[in-house]
Amino acid sequence: MTDSPDSRPPCVVVTGVSGVGKSTIARRLAERLGVPFAEADDFHSPAGIRKMSSGSALDDQDRRPWLESVGRWLGDRDAAGSGGVVACSALRRRYRDSLRAACPAVLFLQLTADREVLADRLGARTGHFMPATLLDSQLATLEPLAPDERGACLDAAPDPEEIVRTAVELLTRR
Secondary structure (H helix, E strand, O other), rough: OOOOOOOOOOOOEOOOOOOOHHHHHHHHHHHHHHEEEEEHHHHHHHHHHHHHHHOOOOOHHHHHHHHHHHHHHHHHHHHHHOEEEEEOOOOOOOHHHHHHHHHHOOOEEEEEHHHHHHHHHHHOOOOOOOOOOHHHHHHHHHHOOOOOOOOOEOOOOOHHHHHHHHHHHHHHOO
């Protein structure tokens, strides 16, 4: 018997600016759904990581191969029927469009939080290449999900387990 598209595990991108909790939520959501997890940061080129580490934001030319790699990962999971969850900033509509082109069934969960919450989280974070100085650039770049984009915006302030519960509820209603 062939699975209908709605009975297959979903392909989900947990989006938002640095410090919003994408990786934490995406990892827990993948565990809850029993699907593969990927961290989009792992798809960045060494040159892209060096650029961000130096405090410079990536431009669209830098992002294109990165988004293509993330999109391939999603498309492969969708084609295999395994579903998957990836933590990926995907701040602009055109970046999400690129991911959608590779995986038309993808759903986006965009995490949001106040700047103060984000700044506090980034200030406490260690071992990550993205400096807190790029937060304002990311906030200026962020384009909220449009009504025609499949997905939802979720407040990132609650406990991660509460966010994951909400996400699972949203996904089961899809």
